[in-house]
Amino acid sequence: GNSVTQMEGPVTLSEEAFLTINCTYTATGYPSLFWYVQYPGEGLQLLLKATKADDKGSNKGFEATYRKETTSFHLEKGSVQVSDSAVYFCALHSGNTPLVFGKGTRLSVIA
């Protein structure tokens, strides 16, 4: 079946540090890949997506590249801010099935 594995948190970084959150997937067919973000007390928001191999999704300084050869979709940001503190979820959509989410990675950015 389809599954997503992402690095366990929490991740604690200083402001302006480089961020990487690893995400790998297992899927039948050709999935679309997503990163969602959940700020404290809120629901999930779509951060970025990629629908085919080698696509790069980007938003708010975050980027992720769909790597079919390594079945990965790692999230990166060059310089994190305190306001980026949240839980980040990697997810995939494949075929006629609902989104499958990873377990989430909590990021804390300290000033």
Place this chain on the structure above:
Amino acid sequence: KAGVTQTPRYLIKTRGQQVTLSCSPISGHRSVSWYQQTPGQGLQFLFEYFSETQRNKGNFPGRFSGRQFSNSRSEMNVSTLELGDSALYLCASSFAGVRELNEQFFGPGTRLTVL
């Protein structure tokens, strides 16, 4: 455009009771999905309703049920509550449904605590 709203935001119940949660989707969206979020299991899909019909169902016991009304509002019911049902319950709406590749918009969730 108003977002997805969920009521109540917080609930405290005791074991054996039942609970009903409500979700109002974005205007024009016909699909409403429900997810259970826990620290141990992450986000797990419960079920989806589309135009008042349950179209997809996750791997949860029959104590978890739902329905959708003609105005697309949805309710989720959990009967005979167990301690393990304590979780954040998220509702998401979309235009085309979970099988299609289209963005789902999430509500803030209902935090259920079972004592």
